[in-house]
Amino acid sequence: MCHSKAMTLREPPLADGFPLVGSAPALLRDTEGFLYSQYAKHGPCFRVRALNREFVVLGGPAAAEAMARNAGEFDAWTMWENVIREFGGRQVLTMLEGEAHRRYRAAARAGFAKTRVQENIPLVLSLAHEALEAVPYGRSFVVGEFAQQLVADCVGMLTLGRRPGDSLRDFITYWHTQLAVNIAGTRPTSALTRQNYLEAKARARAAAEELLALDADSLPSPYVRDLRAFMRENPDLLNEEELLFMMLLPYVAGLDTVVNVLTLSLYHAYRDPQLYARLRAEIDPLLAEGLPAGRLRELKVLHALVLEVMRYHPIANMVTRHARQEFEFQGCRIRQGEQLMMALMASQRDPALFRRPERFDVDRFLAPRNEHRQKNALNPYGAGAHTCLGAGMAETLLATLISAIVGTDGLRLFPPDYRMRPFHASQLAPDPGLRLVRL
Protein backbone atom coordinates (compact mmCIF):
# COMPACT_ATOMS: atom_id res chain seq x y z
CA MET A 1 0.00 0.00 0.00
CA CYS A 2 1.45 3.39 -0.93
CA HIS A 3 2.02 5.93 1.83
CA SER A 4 -0.50 8.58 0.67
CA LYS A 5 -3.25 5.96 0.38
CA ALA A 6 -2.46 4.60 3.84
CA MET A 7 -3.03 8.11 5.19
CA THR A 8 -6.52 8.38 3.70
CA LEU A 9 -7.89 5.00 4.75
CA ARG A 10 -10.42 5.05 7.57
CA GLU A 11 -11.10 2.47 10.25
CA PRO A 12 -14.36 0.53 9.76
CA PRO A 13 -17.05 2.33 11.83
CA LEU A 14 -18.37 0.46 14.85
CA ALA A 15 -21.86 -1.01 14.55
CA ASP A 16 -24.56 -0.10 17.08
CA GLY A 17 -24.25 -1.88 20.39
CA PHE A 18 -23.91 -1.63 24.14
CA PRO A 19 -20.83 -1.51 26.39
CA LEU A 20 -19.52 -5.03 27.20
CA VAL A 21 -22.06 -7.10 25.24
CA GLY A 22 -21.66 -4.98 22.08
CA SER A 23 -24.06 -6.04 19.32
CA ALA A 24 -24.63 -9.54 20.74
CA PRO A 25 -28.31 -9.02 21.75
CA ALA A 26 -29.24 -7.58 18.34
CA LEU A 27 -27.33 -10.32 16.51
CA LEU A 28 -28.98 -13.04 18.57
CA ARG A 29 -32.44 -11.56 18.11
CA ASP A 30 -32.25 -11.08 14.34
CA THR A 31 -28.85 -11.39 12.66
CA GLU A 32 -30.09 -10.53 9.19
CA GLY A 33 -32.20 -7.56 10.37
CA PHE A 34 -29.25 -6.18 12.31
CA LEU A 35 -26.93 -6.49 9.30
CA TYR A 36 -29.47 -4.80 7.00
CA SER A 37 -29.83 -1.88 9.41
CA GLN A 38 -26.08 -1.41 9.90
CA TYR A 39 -25.45 -1.69 6.16
CA ALA A 40 -28.06 1.03 5.57
CA LYS A 41 -26.42 3.19 8.24
CA HIS A 42 -22.68 2.64 7.65
CA GLY A 43 -22.44 1.36 4.08
CA PRO A 44 -20.58 -1.78 2.95
CA CYS A 45 -17.96 -1.92 5.72
CA PHE A 46 -18.36 -1.84 9.52
CA ARG A 47 -16.97 -3.50 12.62
CA VAL A 48 -19.10 -5.64 14.93
CA ARG A 49 -18.28 -6.41 18.57
CA ALA A 50 -20.33 -9.09 20.27
CA LEU A 51 -19.27 -10.24 23.75
CA ASN A 52 -15.75 -11.56 23.22
CA ARG A 53 -15.99 -11.77 19.42
CA GLU A 54 -15.06 -9.08 16.96
CA PHE A 55 -15.30 -9.10 13.18
CA VAL A 56 -15.52 -6.75 10.23
CA VAL A 57 -18.51 -6.99 7.90
CA LEU A 58 -17.89 -6.52 4.18
CA GLY A 59 -21.32 -6.35 2.65
CA GLY A 60 -23.43 -6.13 -0.49
CA PRO A 61 -22.30 -5.82 -4.13
CA ALA A 62 -18.90 -4.36 -3.11
CA ALA A 63 -18.18 -7.50 -1.07
CA ALA A 64 -19.10 -9.68 -4.06
CA GLU A 65 -16.64 -7.67 -6.18
CA ALA A 66 -13.93 -8.10 -3.54
CA MET A 67 -14.54 -11.86 -3.51
CA ALA A 68 -14.31 -11.98 -7.30
CA ARG A 69 -11.03 -9.98 -7.25
CA ASN A 70 -9.49 -11.73 -4.23
CA ALA A 71 -5.86 -12.51 -4.95
CA GLY A 72 -5.06 -13.98 -1.56
CA GLU A 73 -5.94 -11.00 0.67
CA PHE A 74 -8.42 -13.22 2.53
CA ASP A 75 -9.35 -16.89 2.62
CA ALA A 76 -11.56 -19.52 4.24
CA TRP A 77 -8.71 -21.63 5.63
CA THR A 78 -9.32 -20.89 9.32
CA MET A 79 -13.07 -21.36 8.90
CA TRP A 80 -12.59 -24.99 7.82
CA GLU A 81 -9.32 -25.94 9.47
CA ASN A 82 -10.75 -27.29 12.72
CA VAL A 83 -13.47 -29.22 10.90
CA ILE A 84 -11.07 -31.17 8.71
CA ARG A 85 -8.42 -31.60 11.44
CA GLU A 86 -11.02 -33.11 13.76
CA PHE A 87 -12.05 -35.47 10.96
CA GLY A 88 -8.44 -36.54 10.46
CA GLY A 89 -7.41 -34.70 7.28
CA ARG A 90 -5.20 -31.72 6.41
CA GLN A 91 -7.31 -29.66 4.01
CA VAL A 92 -10.41 -29.70 1.88
CA LEU A 93 -11.64 -28.08 -1.33
CA THR A 94 -13.55 -25.28 0.40
CA MET A 95 -10.50 -23.84 2.22
CA LEU A 96 -7.99 -23.71 -0.63
CA GLU A 97 -7.21 -20.80 -2.93
CA GLY A 98 -5.41 -20.24 -6.23
CA GLU A 99 -4.19 -22.97 -8.54
CA ALA A 100 -4.65 -25.83 -6.03
CA HIS A 101 -8.28 -24.81 -5.51
CA ARG A 102 -8.94 -24.52 -9.25
CA ARG A 103 -7.63 -28.04 -9.94
CA TYR A 104 -9.45 -29.62 -6.98
CA ARG A 105 -12.67 -27.85 -7.93
CA ALA A 106 -12.37 -29.04 -11.54
CA ALA A 107 -12.15 -32.64 -10.28
CA ALA A 108 -15.41 -32.30 -8.31
CA ARG A 109 -17.28 -30.36 -10.99
CA ALA A 110 -18.89 -33.19 -12.99
CA GLY A 111 -20.33 -34.84 -9.87
CA PHE A 112 -22.08 -31.60 -8.87
CA ALA A 113 -23.13 -30.56 -12.38
CA LYS A 114 -26.59 -29.44 -13.40
CA THR A 115 -26.59 -32.22 -16.00
CA ARG A 116 -26.70 -34.77 -13.15
CA VAL A 117 -30.30 -33.60 -12.55
CA GLN A 118 -31.18 -32.93 -16.19
CA GLU A 119 -30.24 -36.50 -17.11
CA ASN A 120 -32.10 -37.97 -14.13
CA ILE A 121 -35.43 -36.15 -13.97
CA PRO A 122 -37.46 -39.41 -13.98
CA LEU A 123 -35.39 -40.61 -10.99
CA VAL A 124 -35.95 -37.36 -9.05
CA LEU A 125 -39.67 -37.45 -9.86
CA SER A 126 -39.91 -41.04 -8.68
CA LEU A 127 -38.15 -40.19 -5.40
CA ALA A 128 -40.60 -37.30 -4.90
CA HIS A 129 -43.60 -39.52 -5.65
CA GLU A 130 -42.31 -42.23 -3.30
CA ALA A 131 -42.01 -39.62 -0.52
CA LEU A 132 -45.48 -38.23 -1.24
CA GLU A 133 -47.01 -41.71 -1.32
CA ALA A 134 -45.60 -42.38 2.14
CA VAL A 135 -47.64 -39.44 3.47
CA PRO A 136 -50.97 -40.73 4.84
CA TYR A 137 -54.07 -38.93 3.54
CA GLY A 138 -55.72 -36.67 6.09
CA ARG A 139 -52.75 -36.64 8.50
CA SER A 140 -50.52 -33.57 8.65
CA PHE A 141 -46.73 -33.81 8.37
CA VAL A 142 -43.76 -31.54 9.14
CA VAL A 143 -42.55 -29.99 5.88
CA GLY A 144 -38.92 -29.66 7.04
CA GLU A 145 -38.60 -33.38 7.92
CA PHE A 146 -40.27 -34.43 4.68
CA ALA A 147 -37.95 -32.14 2.69
CA GLN A 148 -34.85 -33.33 4.55
CA GLN A 149 -35.38 -37.01 3.70
CA LEU A 150 -36.33 -36.29 0.10
CA VAL A 151 -33.45 -33.88 -0.60
CA ALA A 152 -30.94 -36.24 1.05
CA ASP A 153 -32.14 -39.08 -1.20
CA CYS A 154 -31.84 -36.86 -4.29
CA VAL A 155 -28.44 -35.35 -3.44
CA GLY A 156 -27.12 -38.80 -2.49
CA MET A 157 -28.31 -40.46 -5.70
CA LEU A 158 -27.24 -37.60 -7.97
CA THR A 159 -23.73 -36.99 -6.60
CA LEU A 160 -22.69 -40.25 -4.92
CA GLY A 161 -24.92 -42.69 -6.74
CA ARG A 162 -26.37 -43.96 -3.42
CA ARG A 163 -29.13 -42.91 -1.03
CA PRO A 164 -27.89 -42.21 2.50
CA GLY A 165 -30.28 -44.69 4.18
CA ASP A 166 -29.90 -44.88 7.97
CA SER A 167 -26.62 -42.96 7.89
CA LEU A 168 -28.57 -39.74 7.20
CA ARG A 169 -29.36 -39.31 10.93
CA ASP A 170 -25.69 -39.92 11.80
CA PHE A 171 -24.51 -37.44 9.21
CA ILE A 172 -26.90 -34.79 10.55
CA THR A 173 -25.73 -35.30 14.15
CA TYR A 174 -22.11 -35.14 13.00
CA TRP A 175 -22.49 -32.10 10.79
CA HIS A 176 -24.79 -30.00 12.96
CA THR A 177 -22.44 -30.48 15.91
CA GLN A 178 -19.47 -29.46 13.75
CA LEU A 179 -21.33 -26.41 12.49
CA ALA A 180 -22.23 -25.30 16.00
CA VAL A 181 -18.73 -25.86 17.42
CA ASN A 182 -16.33 -25.01 14.62
CA ILE A 183 -18.21 -22.70 12.27
CA ALA A 184 -20.91 -20.82 14.21
CA GLY A 185 -19.10 -21.03 17.56
CA THR A 186 -22.41 -21.48 19.40
CA ARG A 187 -21.41 -24.69 21.25
CA PRO A 188 -18.27 -25.50 23.26
CA THR A 189 -15.63 -27.90 21.89
CA SER A 190 -16.66 -30.38 24.61
CA ALA A 191 -19.67 -31.21 22.38
CA LEU A 192 -17.16 -33.06 20.17
CA THR A 193 -16.30 -35.48 22.98
CA ARG A 194 -19.87 -36.57 23.73
CA GLN A 195 -20.66 -40.24 23.22
CA ASN A 196 -23.61 -39.71 20.86
CA TYR A 197 -21.55 -37.36 18.68
CA LEU A 198 -18.60 -39.79 18.50
CA GLU A 199 -20.86 -42.72 17.64
CA ALA A 200 -22.69 -40.76 14.94
CA LYS A 201 -19.41 -39.61 13.44
CA ALA A 202 -18.03 -43.18 13.43
CA ARG A 203 -21.16 -44.47 11.65
CA ALA A 204 -21.09 -41.60 9.11
CA ARG A 205 -17.44 -42.45 8.37
CA ALA A 206 -18.27 -46.15 8.09
CA ALA A 207 -20.96 -45.33 5.50
CA ALA A 208 -18.40 -43.28 3.54
CA GLU A 209 -15.90 -46.19 3.74
CA GLU A 210 -18.54 -48.59 2.44
CA LEU A 211 -19.17 -46.32 -0.52
CA LEU A 212 -15.46 -46.09 -1.28
CA ALA A 213 -15.13 -49.89 -1.14
CA LEU A 214 -17.41 -50.15 -4.20
CA ASP A 215 -16.04 -50.19 -7.72
CA ALA A 216 -16.18 -46.47 -8.63
CA ASP A 217 -16.95 -47.30 -12.27
CA SER A 218 -20.08 -49.17 -11.23
CA LEU A 219 -21.57 -46.05 -9.60
CA PRO A 220 -23.96 -43.97 -11.72
CA SER A 221 -22.19 -40.67 -10.85
CA PRO A 222 -18.63 -39.69 -11.88
CA TYR A 223 -17.95 -38.06 -8.46
CA VAL A 224 -16.06 -40.91 -6.73
CA ARG A 225 -14.17 -41.92 -9.87
CA ASP A 226 -13.07 -38.35 -10.61
CA LEU A 227 -11.91 -37.73 -7.05
CA ARG A 228 -9.98 -41.02 -6.95
CA ALA A 229 -8.19 -40.03 -10.17
CA PHE A 230 -7.45 -36.58 -8.68
CA MET A 231 -6.09 -38.22 -5.51
CA ARG A 232 -3.73 -40.46 -7.50
CA GLU A 233 -2.27 -37.44 -9.29
CA ASN A 234 -2.34 -35.00 -6.34
CA PRO A 235 -1.52 -36.85 -3.09
CA ASP A 236 -0.39 -33.52 -1.63
CA LEU A 237 -3.93 -32.16 -2.02
CA LEU A 238 -6.12 -35.20 -1.35
CA ASN A 239 -5.45 -38.29 0.76
CA GLU A 240 -7.66 -41.22 1.87
CA GLU A 241 -8.96 -39.46 5.01
CA GLU A 242 -9.87 -36.34 3.06
CA LEU A 243 -11.51 -38.48 0.37
CA LEU A 244 -13.75 -39.88 3.12
CA PHE A 245 -14.74 -36.33 4.08
CA MET A 246 -15.45 -35.60 0.40
CA MET A 247 -18.07 -38.39 0.56
CA LEU A 248 -19.88 -36.23 3.15
CA LEU A 249 -19.38 -32.94 1.28
CA PRO A 250 -22.48 -33.26 -0.94
CA TYR A 251 -24.59 -33.34 2.24
CA VAL A 252 -22.45 -30.73 4.03
CA ALA A 253 -23.01 -28.26 1.17
CA GLY A 254 -26.24 -29.38 -0.43
CA LEU A 255 -28.58 -30.69 2.25
CA ASP A 256 -29.60 -27.88 4.64
CA THR A 257 -29.34 -25.31 1.86
CA VAL A 258 -31.73 -27.08 -0.54
CA VAL A 259 -34.01 -28.22 2.32
CA ASN A 260 -34.42 -24.62 3.51
CA VAL A 261 -35.15 -23.23 0.05
CA LEU A 262 -37.58 -26.07 -0.69
CA THR A 263 -39.42 -25.74 2.63
CA LEU A 264 -39.71 -21.96 2.39
CA SER A 265 -40.79 -22.13 -1.27
CA LEU A 266 -43.57 -24.58 -0.38
CA TYR A 267 -44.70 -22.30 2.45
CA HIS A 268 -45.02 -19.29 0.13
CA ALA A 269 -46.61 -21.35 -2.65
CA TYR A 270 -49.33 -22.74 -0.37
CA ARG A 271 -50.03 -19.60 1.61
CA ASP A 272 -50.81 -17.46 -1.45
CA PRO A 273 -53.64 -18.89 -3.61
CA GLN A 274 -52.82 -16.60 -6.55
CA LEU A 275 -49.20 -17.62 -6.59
CA TYR A 276 -50.23 -21.29 -6.28
CA ALA A 277 -52.55 -20.94 -9.30
CA ARG A 278 -49.80 -19.29 -11.38
CA LEU A 279 -47.39 -22.07 -10.47
CA ARG A 280 -49.89 -24.80 -11.36
CA ALA A 281 -50.61 -23.11 -14.70
CA GLU A 282 -46.97 -23.46 -15.77
CA ILE A 283 -46.15 -26.74 -13.97
CA ASP A 284 -49.13 -28.89 -15.02
CA PRO A 285 -48.54 -28.94 -18.82
CA LEU A 286 -44.84 -29.75 -18.31
CA LEU A 287 -45.52 -32.46 -15.73
CA ALA A 288 -47.97 -34.07 -18.15
CA GLU A 289 -45.02 -34.50 -20.52
CA GLY A 290 -42.74 -35.89 -17.79
CA LEU A 291 -40.99 -32.55 -17.15
CA PRO A 292 -38.61 -32.49 -20.14
CA ALA A 293 -35.22 -31.13 -19.01
CA GLY A 294 -34.98 -28.80 -22.01
CA ARG A 295 -38.23 -27.09 -20.99
CA LEU A 296 -37.53 -26.41 -17.30
CA ARG A 297 -36.61 -22.84 -18.19
CA GLU A 298 -40.29 -22.28 -19.06
CA LEU A 299 -41.03 -22.45 -15.31
CA LYS A 300 -40.55 -18.71 -14.92
CA VAL A 301 -42.81 -18.08 -11.91
CA LEU A 302 -41.25 -21.06 -10.12
CA HIS A 303 -37.76 -19.74 -10.80
CA ALA A 304 -38.81 -16.27 -9.55
CA LEU A 305 -40.26 -17.90 -6.41
CA VAL A 306 -36.94 -19.63 -5.63
CA LEU A 307 -35.00 -16.38 -6.17
CA GLU A 308 -37.42 -14.41 -4.00
CA VAL A 309 -37.18 -17.03 -1.24
CA MET A 310 -33.38 -16.66 -1.28
CA ARG A 311 -33.60 -12.85 -1.31
CA TYR A 312 -36.22 -12.59 1.41
CA HIS A 313 -34.75 -15.32 3.64
CA PRO A 314 -30.98 -15.34 3.00
CA ILE A 315 -29.82 -18.95 3.33
CA ALA A 316 -26.05 -19.20 2.99
CA ASN A 317 -24.58 -16.02 1.51
CA MET A 318 -23.12 -14.76 4.77
CA VAL A 319 -19.74 -16.46 4.93
CA THR A 320 -16.65 -16.12 7.08
CA ARG A 321 -13.18 -15.27 5.85
CA HIS A 322 -9.83 -14.38 7.41
CA ALA A 323 -7.61 -11.47 6.29
CA ARG A 324 -4.20 -12.91 5.32
CA GLN A 325 -2.78 -9.43 4.80
CA GLU A 326 -3.77 -5.80 5.17
CA PHE A 327 -5.94 -4.51 2.33
CA GLU A 328 -8.28 -1.71 1.40
CA PHE A 329 -12.03 -2.16 1.04
CA GLN A 330 -14.27 0.76 0.08
CA GLY A 331 -11.90 3.26 1.68
CA CYS A 332 -11.57 1.20 4.89
CA ARG A 333 -8.39 -0.37 6.20
CA ILE A 334 -8.80 -4.10 6.79
CA ARG A 335 -5.99 -5.30 9.00
CA GLN A 336 -4.12 -8.57 8.70
CA GLY A 337 -5.61 -11.25 10.98
CA GLU A 338 -9.05 -9.68 11.06
CA GLN A 339 -12.04 -12.03 11.01
CA LEU A 340 -14.36 -11.06 8.16
CA MET A 341 -18.00 -11.65 7.47
CA MET A 342 -18.75 -11.47 3.77
CA ALA A 343 -22.41 -10.45 4.04
CA LEU A 344 -23.45 -10.55 0.40
CA MET A 345 -27.03 -10.63 1.63
CA ALA A 346 -26.76 -7.18 3.23
CA SER A 347 -28.08 -5.45 0.09
CA GLN A 348 -31.10 -7.74 -0.27
CA ARG A 349 -33.34 -5.25 1.57
CA ASP A 350 -31.82 -2.18 -0.09
CA PRO A 351 -34.68 -0.12 -1.63
CA ALA A 352 -32.24 1.28 -4.20
CA LEU A 353 -31.90 -2.25 -5.62
CA PHE A 354 -35.22 -3.94 -4.75
CA ARG A 355 -38.51 -2.06 -4.93
CA ARG A 356 -40.40 -2.29 -1.60
CA PRO A 357 -37.87 -4.82 -0.31
CA GLU A 358 -39.89 -5.66 2.82
CA ARG A 359 -42.54 -7.35 0.65
CA PHE A 360 -42.36 -10.94 -0.54
CA ASP A 361 -43.03 -10.41 -4.23
CA VAL A 362 -42.06 -12.92 -6.93
CA ASP A 363 -42.86 -10.44 -9.71
CA ARG A 364 -39.72 -8.48 -8.94
CA PHE A 365 -37.82 -11.29 -10.68
CA LEU A 366 -40.07 -11.47 -13.74
CA ALA A 367 -40.14 -9.24 -16.82
CA PRO A 368 -40.33 -6.29 -17.04
CA ARG A 369 -38.82 -5.70 -13.57
CA ASN A 370 -36.07 -8.35 -13.57
CA GLU A 371 -34.53 -6.89 -10.43
CA HIS A 372 -31.98 -9.72 -10.27
CA ARG A 373 -30.32 -8.51 -13.47
CA GLN A 374 -28.60 -5.65 -11.58
CA LYS A 375 -24.96 -6.57 -11.17
CA ASN A 376 -24.24 -8.31 -7.86
CA ALA A 377 -27.57 -7.22 -6.35
CA LEU A 378 -28.45 -10.85 -5.59
CA ASN A 379 -25.75 -13.48 -5.04
CA PRO A 380 -27.44 -16.31 -3.15
CA TYR A 381 -24.75 -18.76 -4.26
CA GLY A 382 -21.78 -16.67 -3.13
CA ALA A 383 -19.20 -14.93 -5.31
CA GLY A 384 -15.68 -15.40 -6.62
CA ALA A 385 -13.63 -18.59 -6.75
CA HIS A 386 -15.75 -20.42 -4.14
CA THR A 387 -19.13 -19.64 -5.72
CA CYS A 388 -21.41 -22.61 -5.14
CA LEU A 389 -20.26 -25.55 -7.24
CA GLY A 390 -23.74 -27.08 -6.98
CA ALA A 391 -25.73 -23.97 -7.98
CA GLY A 392 -26.95 -25.43 -11.28
CA MET A 393 -27.76 -28.73 -9.58
CA ALA A 394 -29.61 -26.91 -6.79
CA GLU A 395 -31.70 -24.82 -9.17
CA THR A 396 -32.65 -27.75 -11.38
CA LEU A 397 -33.33 -30.03 -8.43
CA LEU A 398 -35.50 -27.38 -6.77
CA ALA A 399 -37.44 -26.82 -10.01
CA THR A 400 -38.09 -30.57 -10.31
CA LEU A 401 -39.04 -31.12 -6.67
CA ILE A 402 -41.28 -28.04 -6.40
CA SER A 403 -43.01 -29.10 -9.65
CA ALA A 404 -43.56 -32.63 -8.34
CA ILE A 405 -44.93 -31.47 -4.99
CA VAL A 406 -46.97 -28.42 -6.01
CA GLY A 407 -48.22 -30.37 -9.04
CA THR A 408 -49.73 -33.02 -6.71
CA ASP A 409 -53.42 -32.40 -6.00
CA GLY A 410 -54.78 -32.13 -2.49
CA LEU A 411 -51.84 -30.68 -0.54
CA ARG A 412 -52.64 -27.76 1.78
CA LEU A 413 -51.01 -25.80 4.59
CA PHE A 414 -52.05 -27.17 7.96
CA PRO A 415 -53.82 -25.33 9.47
CA PRO A 416 -54.70 -23.37 6.29
CA ASP A 417 -54.05 -19.96 7.88
CA TYR A 418 -50.74 -20.98 9.51
CA ARG A 419 -48.16 -18.17 9.54
CA MET A 420 -44.57 -19.29 9.79
CA ARG A 421 -42.24 -17.93 12.46
CA PRO A 422 -39.46 -15.77 10.93
CA PHE A 423 -36.62 -17.83 9.49
CA HIS A 424 -32.99 -17.04 10.32
CA ALA A 425 -30.12 -18.71 8.47
CA SER A 426 -28.48 -19.59 11.81
CA GLN A 427 -31.47 -21.78 12.77
CA LEU A 428 -30.50 -24.58 10.34
CA ALA A 429 -34.15 -25.32 9.58
CA PRO A 430 -37.35 -23.31 9.13
CA ASP A 431 -40.15 -23.36 11.71
CA PRO A 432 -40.80 -27.00 12.74
CA GLY A 433 -44.45 -26.02 13.22
CA LEU A 434 -44.81 -25.67 9.46
CA ARG A 435 -46.99 -28.57 8.29
CA LEU A 436 -48.83 -29.69 5.19
CA VAL A 437 -51.73 -32.09 4.91
CA ARG A 438 -52.84 -34.22 1.95
CA LEU A 439 -56.61 -34.34 1.57
Ligand code: HEM
Ligand atom coordinates in the same frame (compact mmCIF):
# COMPACT_ATOMS: atom_id res chain seq x y z
C1 HEM B 1 -30.14 -23.50 -2.78
C2 HEM B 1 -29.13 -24.29 -2.43
C3 HEM B 1 -27.72 -23.82 -2.22
C4 HEM B 1 -27.25 -22.61 -1.79
C5 HEM B 1 -28.08 -21.37 -1.41
C6 HEM B 1 -25.81 -22.71 -1.76
C7 HEM B 1 -24.97 -21.67 -1.40
C8 HEM B 1 -23.59 -21.76 -1.42
C9 HEM B 1 -22.71 -20.67 -1.09
C10 HEM B 1 -23.15 -19.28 -0.64
C11 HEM B 1 -21.43 -21.12 -1.26
C12 HEM B 1 -20.15 -20.32 -1.06
C13 HEM B 1 -19.55 -20.58 0.30
C14 HEM B 1 -18.31 -19.74 0.55
O1 HEM B 1 -17.93 -18.91 -0.27
O2 HEM B 1 -17.71 -19.94 1.62
C15 HEM B 1 -21.50 -22.50 -1.69
C16 HEM B 1 -20.41 -23.30 -1.95
C17 HEM B 1 -20.50 -24.63 -2.33
N1 HEM B 1 -21.64 -25.33 -2.62
FE1 HEM B 1 -23.53 -24.62 -2.50
N2 HEM B 1 -25.44 -23.97 -2.15
C18 HEM B 1 -26.57 -24.68 -2.46
C19 HEM B 1 -26.64 -25.99 -2.89
C20 HEM B 1 -25.57 -26.81 -3.15
C21 HEM B 1 -25.65 -28.17 -3.62
C22 HEM B 1 -26.95 -28.92 -3.94
C23 HEM B 1 -24.37 -28.64 -3.72
C24 HEM B 1 -23.91 -30.00 -4.15
C25 HEM B 1 -24.55 -31.12 -3.91
C26 HEM B 1 -23.49 -27.56 -3.33
C27 HEM B 1 -22.11 -27.65 -3.33
C28 HEM B 1 -21.28 -26.61 -2.98
C29 HEM B 1 -19.84 -26.75 -2.92
C30 HEM B 1 -19.02 -28.01 -3.22
C31 HEM B 1 -19.34 -25.51 -2.51
C32 HEM B 1 -17.88 -25.13 -2.26
C33 HEM B 1 -17.25 -24.60 -3.52
C34 HEM B 1 -15.81 -24.17 -3.34
O3 HEM B 1 -15.37 -23.96 -2.21
O4 HEM B 1 -15.13 -24.04 -4.36
N3 HEM B 1 -24.25 -26.47 -2.99
N4 HEM B 1 -22.84 -22.86 -1.79
